[in-house]
Amino acid sequence: MLVLQPASAQADTALDNKAATWVAALQLTDNAKAKKVQAAIATHLTAVKDWHNNHPFTLVPEGINPVTGSKLSELDRDIIICSTKPKSVHENLMTVLRAELDSAQVEMILDKYTIGKVDFTLRGYKAIVPDLTAKEETEIIKNIKQAREQAIDYKNMKEISAIFEIYKTKCEQYLNNNGRNWRQMYKAYTDKIKAEKEAAKKQQ
Structure with missing residues (x-):
């Protein structure tokens, strides 16, 4: 019997797979380190996805860009609401990457993103x-x-x-x-x- 996963579970599995692929490209020989980095990336990707999906651009009122005077586009409003996610989402990832990887490896992961x-x-x-x-x-x-x-x-x-x-x-x-x-x-x-x-x- 085929059991269908909820869309959210499928998305999380896809993000786990993406994190695994990125870490595999680093060719780390320390499995514990690889698992720690992979977990941090998967957690970050999931947090970014969840914040985006739970905070539509409509949460930002229509208005103007105070610098240009132009009407805020849907993308502008999307960027604004997504920029309000907790700083810890970013900091938790970068703390692990910088502790476990060298600078070239950190850059490689950021390039993957x-x-x-x-x-x-x-x-x-x-x-x-x-x-x-x-x-x-x-x-x-x-x-x-x-x-x-x-x-x-x-x-x-x-x-x-x-x-x-x-x-x-x-x-x-x-x-x-x-x-x-x-x-x-x-x-x-x-x-x-x-x-x-x-x-x-x-x-x-």
Whole structure:
């Protein structure tokens, strides 16, 4: 007889499996350590999911963004309500990761949560900004790594991408404040890509 699990139980099992896969990628030789890390990740993933599912965006009243004056979108309201989860959800995970893993392994887990957006975003800046300096790169990496650690506390890629956008704006403001023109560089980059696509079409 087939016994169907409730949707919530199925979701928790999927998160347990995800945590197990991520920890397996670390290739830890200490089984006790691996189990501790896996449990911390599974607990965190479940807490993030439960908070998201139990706190719909409608709990945040419709209104405006006080910085831009624009009406709050559903995603804005989603981010606001999800950002109110207890700090302990994040801190409990990071405490275990930093106690049990080295810095490279911690970064590997954070990259699993955010599907490698730090590397992807950095490659984007390197493609757009001509002759990116070491100082500029250091500032960009600092910002997008902050984005990554903050983004792990959000359930889906829309929310994760929105957190990265906050820090990408900081990167672009930094570049503008230090002699660069982000809008000009971005236009030059998109024009170049467009020209390359047109040239490729003509060669077909």
